[in-house]
Amino acid sequence: MMDLSNPCHRIIVALDVPDASEAEQFLSQWETEEKPFIKVGMQLFYATGPSWVATLVERGYPVFLDVKLHDIPNTVSGAIGSLVKLGVDMITLHASGGRAMMEAAREAAEASGGRKRPALLGVTQLTSTDEQMLNGELGIPGTVRDSVLNLAQLAEKSGMDGVVCSGEEAGWMKEHVSGKLLTVTPGIRLKGEDAGDQKRVMTPEVAIQSGADLLVMGRSITQSSQPVSVWKQCVKSIQRSERKS
Numbered sequence: 001m002m003d004l005s006n007p008c009h010r011i012i013v014a015l016d017v018p019d020a021s022e023a024e025q026f027l028s029q030w031e032t033e034e035k036p037f038i039k040v041g042m043q044l045f046y047a048t049g050p051s052w053v054a055t056l057v058e059r060g061y062p063v064f065l066d067v068k069l070h071d072i073p074n075t076v077s078g079a080i081g082s083l084v085k086l087g088v089d090m091i092t093l094h095a096s097g098g099r100a101m102m103e104a105a106r107e108a109a110e111a112s113g114g115r116k117r118p119a120l121l122g123v124t125q126l127t128s129t130d131e132q133m134l135n136g137e138l139g140i141p142g143t144v145r146d147s148v149l150n151l152a153q154l155a156e157k158s159g160m161d162g163v164v165c166s167g168e169e170a171g172w173m174k175e176h177v178s179g180k181l182l183t184v185t186p187g188i189r190l191k192g193e194d195a196g197d198q199k200r201v202m203t204p205e206v207a208i209q210s211g212a213d214l215l216v217m218g219r220s221i222t223q224s225s226q227p228v229s230v231w232k233q234c235v236k237s238i239q240r241s242e243r244k245s
């Protein structure tokens with residue numbers, strides 16, 4: 001189960017791999033270490049199905065199910081009703097799905113009948129979106145920050161426990177929302193690393209200093225030849241950054 005006071009749980013490892021066997025092989029490298037906080041996204045969830053995710057939870061992994069639900073309220077309510085049974089720690093929905101959709105999700109999660117209620121996170125603007133894309137192909141005026149804040153405030157009013165945004169917005173946004181809203185921040189890159197498809201990126205240290213609560217790290221860890229050592233170094237360096245800020 002996730003424990004936000006545990007520094008190891010401040011980094012969520014995005015397990016973007018094709019199947020359960022590759023995921024298991026990757027996780028086996030942590031044998032003697034504390035279990036990492038794992039993000040299962042669409043690629044792995046669609047490949048393994050819910051039962052493998054439930055076994056991860058049973059084995060004591062904190063799990064973030066990043067399926068980014070976005071549909072009519074009734075459908076999202078049903079989906080949350082099914083996903084809550086897995087016992088995961090966090091689930092994402094697109095905040096742009098609107099208030100009725102997020103409220104329906106919250107009600108479905110609360111009706112989970114004695115099971116642990118997962119934290120629900122509203123995805124604001126994806127970290128692969130920049131201002132040019134926002135104003136151009138998406139037709140949304142203003143800055144990325146304006147749009148992230150608008151969606152974060154909507155998520156908060158709709159009963160979400162947190163939001164997904166980039167490190168560029170995480171700390172600043174907290175001045176405009178309640179302190180209870182958790183900020184989960186992907187788009188993390190080590191110094192000098194290629195951003196790839198991500199547009200709003202930050203190093204782990206700067207993201208934590210800027211006010212992010214939890215960091216999502218995928219390829220920087222999964223594509224490293226020494227993933228456990230990169231993970232450990234990042235945990236240590238964010239602890240140091242936190243002490244300084």
Ligand SMILES: O=c1ccn([C@@H]2O[C@H](COP(=O)(O)O)[C@@H](O)[C@H]2O)c(=O)[nH]1
Nearest residue numbers: 014041125126127186187216217218219
């Ligand atoms: O705005 C968002 C929301 C989710 N993600 C997810 O985080 C990881 C990032 O992977 P990297 O390899 O570190 O880029 C990935 O699973 C995305 O689906 C995001 O990047 N941005």
